[in-house]
Amino acid sequence: MKERYKNRIELLQGTLDLLILQTLRWGARHGYGISQAIRADSRDVLQVDTGSLYPALHRLERQGRIAAEWKTSENNQRVRVYRLTKTGKKHLNAERSRWTQISEAIAGILEPGGKAAARG
Amino acid sequence: MRLRFWRGWGWNRRGAELDEELASHLRMAEQERAERGASPDEAAAAARRELGNATLVREAARDQWGWRWLEDFARDLRFSARALRKSPGFALAIVATLALGIGANVSMLNVVRMLLFRTPPRVSQPQEIVRLEAMDRSGQSGPDTANYQGYLRLAEHMQLLNIAAQGYPFATDFGRGAGAREVERNYVSRNYFDVLGTKLLMGRSFSAEEETRTHGDSVAILGYDFWQQQLAGDRKILGREVEIGGRPHTIIGIAPRGFNGMDPDRIDVWLPLGDSGAFNSTGSWWLQVIGRPVHNATRQQAASEATSVFLHGGGDSKETIHATPYSATEAGPRLKQDSGDQVALWLSGVAFLVFLIACANVANLFFVRAIQRRQEMAVRLQLGATRWRLLRQFLTESLVLSAIGGAAALLLAYWARPLVQAFLLPPHFYMGDFLKAGTLLLTGGFAVLAGIASGLWPAWRASRPELALALKSGGRALHERSTIRSVLLVGQVALTLLLSIGAALFVRSLRSVHGIQLGFDADHVLVAIASTSGYKPADVSAAYQQMLRRARFVPGVKQAALVAYPPFYSYGLSSYWNAASGSSPARDIEAAVNSVSPGYFAAIGMKILQGRDFLPSDRSGAPLVAIVDQSFAKEAAGNSNPVGRCVSIKSGGDCIEIVGVVPDERRYFLFDDIPGASPPNTVYRPLGQTASDDYLSSFAAGGLVMRTTGKPSTIERIAGEALAGVALGGRYVEVHPMMEKIDEQTLPWRMGASMFTLFGTLALALAAIGIYGLLAFLVRYRTAEIGLRLALGAMPGNILAMVVRRGMLLVGTGILIGTAAAIGLARLMKSLLYGVAPTDVASYAIAAAVVAAAGLLACWIPARRAMRVDPVSAMRCE
Numbered sequence: 001m002k003e004r005y006k007n008r009i010e011l012l013q014g015t016l017d018l019l020i021l022q023t024l025r026w027g028a029r030h031g032y033g034i035s036q037a038i039r040a041d042s043r044d045v046l047q048v049d050t051g052s053l054y055p056a057l058h059r060l061e062r063q064g065r066i067a068a069e070w071k072t073s074e075n076n077q078r079v080r081v082y083r084l085t086k087t088g089k090k091h092l093n094a095e096r097s098r099w100t101q102i103s104e105a106i107a108g109i110l111e112p113g114g115k116a117a118a119r120g
Numbered sequence: 121m122r123l124r125f126w127r128g129w130g131w132n133r134r135g136a137e138l139d140e141e142l143a144s145h146l147r148m149a150e151q152e153r154a155e156r157g158a159s160p161d162e163a164a165a166a167a168r169r170e171l172g173n174a175t176l177v178r179e180a181a182r183d184q185w186g187w188r189w190l191e192d193f194a195r196d197l198r199f200s201a202r203a204l205r206k207s208p209g210f211a212l213a214i215v216a217t218l219a220l221g222i223g224a225n226v227s228m229l230n231v232v233r234m235l236l237f238r239t240p241p242r243v244s245q246p247q248e249i250v251r252l253e254a255m256d257r258s259g260q261s262g263p264d265t266a267n268y269q270g271y272l273r274l275a276e277h278m279q280l281l282n283i284a285a286q287g288y289p290f291a292t293d294f295g296r297g298a299g300a301r302e303v304e305r306n307y308v309s310r311n312y313f314d315v316l317g318t319k320l321l322m323g324r325s326f327s328a329e330e331e332t333r334t335h336g337d338s339v340a341i342l343g344y345d346f347w348q349q350q351l352a353g354d355r356k357i358l359g360r361e362v363e364i365g366g367r368p369h370t371i372i373g374i375a376p377r378g379f380n381g382m383d384p385d386r387i388d389v390w391l392p393l394g395d396s397g398a399f400n401s402t403g404s405w406w407l408q409v410i411g412r413p414v415h416n417a418t419r420q421q422a423a424s425e426a427t428s429v430f431l432h433g434g435g436d437s438k439e440t441i442h443a444t445p446y447s448a449t450e451a452g453p454r455l456k457q458d459s460g461d462q463v464a465l466w467l468s469g470v471a472f473l474v475f476l477i478a479c480a481n482v483a484n485l486f487f488v489r490a491i492q493r494r495q496e497m498a499v500r501l502q503l504g505a506t507r508w509r510l511l512r513q514f515l516t517e518s519l520v521l522s523a524i525g526g527a528a529a530l531l532l533a534y535w536a537r538p539l540v541q542a543f544l545l546p547p548h549f550y551m552g553d554f555l556k557a558g559t560l561l562l563t564g565g566f567a568v569l570a571g572i573a574s575g576l577w578p579a580w581r582a583s584r585p586e587l588a589l590a591l592k593s594g595g596r597a598l599h600e601r602s603t604i605r606s607v608l609l610v611g612q613v614a615l616t617l618l619l620s621i622g623a624a625l626f627v628r629s630l631r632s633v634h635g636i637q638l639g640f641d642a643d644h645v646l647v648a649i650a651s652t653s654g655y656k657p658a659d660v661s662a663a664y665q666q667m668l669r670r671a672r673f674v675p676g677v678k679q680a681a682l683v684a685y686p687p688f689y690s691y692g693l694s695s696y697w698n699a700a701s702g703s704s705p706a707r708d709i710e711a712a713v714n715s716v717s718p719g720y721f722a723a724i725g726m727k728i729l730q731g732r733d734f735l736p737s738d739r740s741g742a743p744l745v746a747i748v749d750q751s752f753a754k755e756a757a758g759n760s761n762p763v764g765r766c767v768s769i770k771s772g773g774d775c776i777e778i779v780g781v782v783p784d785e786r787r788y789f790l791f792d793d794i795p796g797a798s799p800p801n802t803v804y805r806p807l808g809q810t811a812s813d814d815y816l817s818s819f820a821a822g823g824l825v826m827r828t829t830g831k832p833s834t835i836e837r838i839a840g841e842a843l844a845g846v847a848l849g850g851r852y853v854e855v856h857p858m859m860e861k862i863d864e865q866t867l868p869w870r871m872g873a874s875m876f877t878l879f880g881t882l883a884l885a886l887a888a889i890g891i892y893g894l895l896a897f898l899v900r901y902r903t904a905e906i907g908l909r910l911a912l913g914a915m916p917g918n919i920l921a922m923v924v925r926r927g928m929l930l931v932g933t934g935i936l937i938g939t940a941a942a943i944g945l946a947r948l949m950k951s952l953l954y955g956v957a958p959t960d961v962a963s964y965a966i967a968a969a970v971v972a973a974a975g976l977l978a979c980w981i982p983a984r985r986a987m988r989v990d991p992v993s994a995m996r997c998e
Contacts, residue, residue: 049170058185075151077144077147
């Protein structure tokens, strides 16, 4: 049963990290906020389940790409809030350009004409 | 004793934070749903559904911390501790077995290291120290390289070598009167301790002026052991005056513990070079020059510099000086042909066998435990535990036990130090510090080895996935399960037999060694040796005569007599004798010569076979007489009566009449197989006729032998005190049982016999426990079957035979294999044995019988229990 989660993490690895970092780009958020943001920004297409989200958050924290601290939220709840670090920003930029390359490459394969047009 | 050490690392805090984080997530999800209009119950359920399995989410998150393995390890440790606490008997048995096995090895390997890889204690970088040797063209060399002037010249001109000088150790007198004793002294230059890098424990070294003082007061530095043992470690000893070698000395320093210079021979006192009688002599080269290269000089550079200094100073141009590492033997491993060292090597091999046996036993115990826990294992496998996880659990358990066993072994080895010192090491051997990195590493290595060797295989078997089947069969399907255990047991029995045979061979060797005909009875003999150097023969004789008279009044002394060369104390001299008389042709007979006083033969326990003892009337002026031993008598007279015949020292010399014949004796070597060690024959002369001869003055009395009524050691001190009162000039008189001297030569066999027996007994006990364990286990698991057999009419005797047969089959196989192995190894042991063939049938038979008897006993107890199984209750249990 645990395997299920593991597989999903592996499937989304890299991509999920990218999404999380991107979400944190404009400010600190807590875990629930991140999951809601991804969901809203993708117009409900992408749903990150908690079994993937929290391991990813803790991994990114260990890698030093995000930092976490406890804060009190608007409605007076203690929440753990994540923000982007400097290395995280660098990583995000690198990953974004890589992602753009990959998606352009894939788009080119899927729509050869489009690619040609783009070149032309 | 809950293992919560990770708490300090904030582990639990972090876990609680994760919980809180997830809880806040859940709460927010709930609130949002509630805001969208869901009922609180629905909102809670939906939020929880969305979160999924909270435990798994938590675990997955924790995995990301990267400390999972540590957490698992901690959990394994905790689980092991709990499991072991539940079966303390099992844990204790394993810890005790391993402690013995590992402890024996650590002790033995320490001994081997000390004997073979000994480096001079308290000398810094001893491998750098070189010895300067003069070598002529033919490559002949001697370690003496200088007289004092030569040494000074070298010291002055050598740039590449920091040099110092030392003489040769020799016995001398220390103190006068009641406290007088014999000490080993050496002369050393004043910078000796500096060059060796040794810091004195107390006081200082000699000054330049003290080094050259040849008369009057001198100074001395004492060895640590001597200071501790003879002077009770008196810290106020510095500045005290003591007479050493007939000269007053002020004690100015104490050497550090263990320091003994570069050689292993014990030194009690270091004296300045000026103390030596040879100090001003230019003829004799009485010093060894040692040095430590400086300015990164090589040995070759130092040697050529030394050679040029030597030649410049008018040295013999045919010679060159070589700088050889001081004792290539001491600095590196030395494999002496000494039987003591060889026996120590053998014993460490034996200790390793004991270790293997211990591991086999522990593995067996783990097998039993694994089988007992197969249901638990099966359940865990079914619940999704991986095999690796179970394996790790088992291994953690065995490693925990072997770690405790290793710690216990360390304690054991520490406690065994006095025994090791007494039985396995030469007297005065400095053991050094016990807790060295090497010892700890060794113990740790053995512990890990034991843990893996004994735990891995049982763990592998116990965690087999097929075990899941065991769940269905109620844990009873166990045919193959005891095969490996049986193989282990057979191996154990074989090794045990090997050790028992070794023990039997050594015990028999020791008996043959003890059975060696000395020709006299040394058991009840005390020997007293007085310090006489520097005195005239007449004074020495007079002093010994006085000691003899005094000795007769010491309570417990039956007889006393004087002898020139007490057996086993000195080699004595030999000369060629001429037995020409009448008809028989003149022949030279080589014989050792000894001089004794009347009553000597009675005192030392030698029977006079023919003729008479010496009488007080056999003095100078009276007819010359001699008593000869049997072999001499045979050489001189053939089969005719030797008494009354004439022998002479040189052809045509004075006729010395043979007046008696005594048995052959061992003079110095217990074993006559040392070629050329000494001539086979002995001629005794009366002290009254030899002591007064000036040119034969070496035949003055050299020792006093006393025959005691009880054990000689009981009156050793009384006799010593009584005799010290009449010693020459208040010098020392050393009194020791003669057996002490002889025992020095039997040490390897005593060591072999006692250690083989000890290890053999240990192995036997372990093997017996192993057999007992296996059979007891089989009987317990077959109770129902046995009950059924009994119910179907089997006689209790049949059951007994069945169990015993099963056990003895293993024992028998082990004995066969062990015997074969022993025969294979026999050749190697040959040189260590005395008077017994390495394939001695009786030894093999006795060892096999002992092992078989122990095996039978181990089978008997579970077999009896099997026989008494009550069929009704056994079957009801099913």
